[in-house]
Amino acid sequence: MSDSERTAIGDDEREALLDRVNSQGATVGARVPDxxxxxxxxxxxxxxxxxxxKVDSVPPAINRKVTAARESLRSERxxxxxxxxTEPVDRETAEALAEEVIGIDRALNALEGIRRPGFADEHHADTLAGHERWxxxxxxxR
Incomplete structure (x- = not known):
């Protein structure tokens, strides 16, 4: 059965999927698509x-790739x-689109964290800097 032969989802289903995709916790437990x-x-x-x-510090060549990947993923999202x-899609296609958007969001979150150390690392560095100033x-x- 082709997409055009399947029944398009209704406004309520579409709205529920959009709410799920746009919720703050949508990426919790979500998996990055292979x-x-x-x-x-x-x-x-x-x-x-x-x-x-895996890279501790991001060299400029890799940073350009990461930046380009983020831009492409944002466009795809x-x-x-x-x-x-906006498009009339059936339930299966709509669910797949929602999962893809959530997976892209998860990937974007992972890519955003590449260049920044975690909070614990930042806190440790700030503490050391404070001790050095003292x-x-x-x-x-003296």
Whole structure:
């Protein structure tokens, strides 16, 4: 049965899916898709994220790739969300679109965290910097 032969979801179902996609906790427990089509080409998204997260510091060449991937993913998210919001789609297609949007959001969250250390690391660095400032002050007073 083709998409055009299936029954399109109703406004209530569409709204429920959009609420789910746009909820703050949508990505909790969500899985990054292994592969996603971006601009007509497959992207091994899961492997890309794993490889970029292994890097301690992000060199400029990798940073450009991460930035380009984020931009492409944002475009794909917008395209899928627009399709979910406006096109007549059946329940199966609508569910798949919602899961793809949530997976893209999860991937974007993972990519956003690549360049920034975690809160614990930031706190530790701030604490050390504070101690160093204090020791420098004590040395000046002596």
């Amino acid at each position: 592969e996603i089509e971006v601009d007509g080409s497959p992207l091994d998204l899961s492997a890309f994220i794993v490889e970029t997260r 917008a395209r899928r969300l627009d399709r979910l919001e 020791l420098a002050f004590v040395d000046q007073v």
